[in-house]
Amino acid sequence: MPEKTVYSLAKAQVPELIAKLLKSRNEVWAPVKGEGGDTFLAQIDSAKQIAPEYVNGFLGAKRYVFPQLEELFRFKKGKNGTTLQTETDQPRAVIWGIRPCDMSAVNYFDSFFGQGAKSGPGWKSGDPLPDPLYEKRRERVVFITLACNQAGPKCFCVCTDSGPFLSKGFDIQLTDLGTYYLVEVGSTKGEEFVKEFKTLFGTGNENDVKLRRKLETEAEKTFQQPVSFFAKAMRKLDGGKVDQKFWEKVAGYCIGCGGCIYVCPMCSCFDVDDKMESDTDGLRYRSWDTCDFAGFTREVSGHNPRASRADRRKRWFYHKLSMDYLEKNPVIGCVGCGRCVVTCPGEVDMATVVRWMRKVE
């Protein structure tokens, strides 16, 4: 960890900080417990709603930066033609307490939807295009992540270099040190945030930093999922060792529910459709979609290039693990959050399939 200024935040100060945020920001999001006991990342209106203990929410920060339903623009058909309206304003928000895996997924989204993408006269085919909705939303949000002192039962972020602690890629990272948090600042936005609420933050000291390092080492020993060596699985995949029979085996356990994709913090495929709200007014929106459904690629002629479930499963794992894709965006498509492990009814989640892949001869 590079040396940088650290701060502290007493847990007793959190309600006041959240109260101040609720006044000064449009939205504050945090993990909250739902009725059934699951944790969700949701908008809050009081610090009391923040879940006291959680591994990670049912859905990651994807729910905020890439909403399940999002308006692209509105249209109005009139006598003098059609007019289009684009919403350019996005809420100023703070996301409290997401886990390092989810923050890593947002960093991946940044490279796909935002930063580095370019358009305009210099744009050539193959260059990424920036997504204006994502960029505006991202610009106006501060992420406060909470490092994991203890890995969850299904977590494997240690294999994907996205936890249990982050060394970069966050605005503010908190480490739970009992009655207070150690506060690390990872961006200009994070620095400005601490400055804005400086009366609530204390100074951090060398002992806290030492303690944080010790906790990180200890946390790395708490993983229960016997998954590691993604690299070996990826070598098998790109070396052509993983054949169609392998995917048929995976497909045999898959019920095609799309759950893994829905909960995956890195899956970003979407559908686009129009909706009329009156005879003259309507909107175009996007909504989460999944390559696991046959309709994702089925053409109007009936021809479907990915007609079999095996082909669709292959597609998903290739996209996440193949070096072909890493050429375009040098981050593997998994942050080890374990959500697909929890969700998959057929137990053919990322952890299992990587394990199988490593054993392929």
Add this chain to the structure above:
Amino acid sequence: MNPNIYVPYIAEITDIKQETGDTRTYDVRIKNKEEARLFRSRPGQFVEASVFGAGEAPFGLTTSPKEPGVMTFTVRACGKVTNALAEMKKGDEIGIKGPLGNSFLDKIDSKGKDILVIGGGIGLPPLRSMIDHIFNNRADYREFTILYGARTPADRVYKYQLSDWENKTDLKLIQTVDVADKDWTGNVGVVTTLFPKLKLDIPNTVVYTCGPPIMIKFVIIELLKLGLPEKQIVSTLERYMKCGVGKCGHCCIGNKYVCTDGPVFDYTEIKGLAEEAF
């Protein structure tokens, strides 16, 4: 392109030609002068056309106009957006996003080479932008041959143009149909059955093809058998597509986005894909 990649330009349908029972060709002009100035397409590129309320769908541009802001595309009415387009009349407004994707001109430089264009059915329209480009720069190219196959004579698009092309001295057009009618005197059979009729200068021929996946597959197999170098086989690929700007993920084949890496690929790119392209 609009700086907001999801927002189309407002455009007007200036003409509609009926091609076959369910296929029409639309001439379209972007209404706002400033936006029109920004729209300059190259052969092989496509647009996403919107019917507000029904959605948007991608269509290959069929001409290479010198004037910015105008375009032509051919649509078969068979889905939600295309059926909504079929209801539209001259003067009606649609949305246009584009021009999108790459161009035939981004692949091997075919100047000074023999050109063989192989189109199947509704696959001829996207090739027509390249055909247009070749006619506009005819002196740059040598022998020029077009093979066009369709299911039946009535399914052929641009019939008015095809008779013009047949009479041209600097172009050889050979047509074939799968099933003939009583008036048809031309070839019968799939488009690859025309290959033996050609005298190809293999090392100096560049092929541009577009059509149903099954046709492209066999065209490529036959061309490779003839010894045509892989870089000289240039094809467009199609997939069900939503956003058209490399974000929604629908049109991916392996690690390539048909919308932003394509739609034009040469065979060296096609054969390396992690999934079957056809």
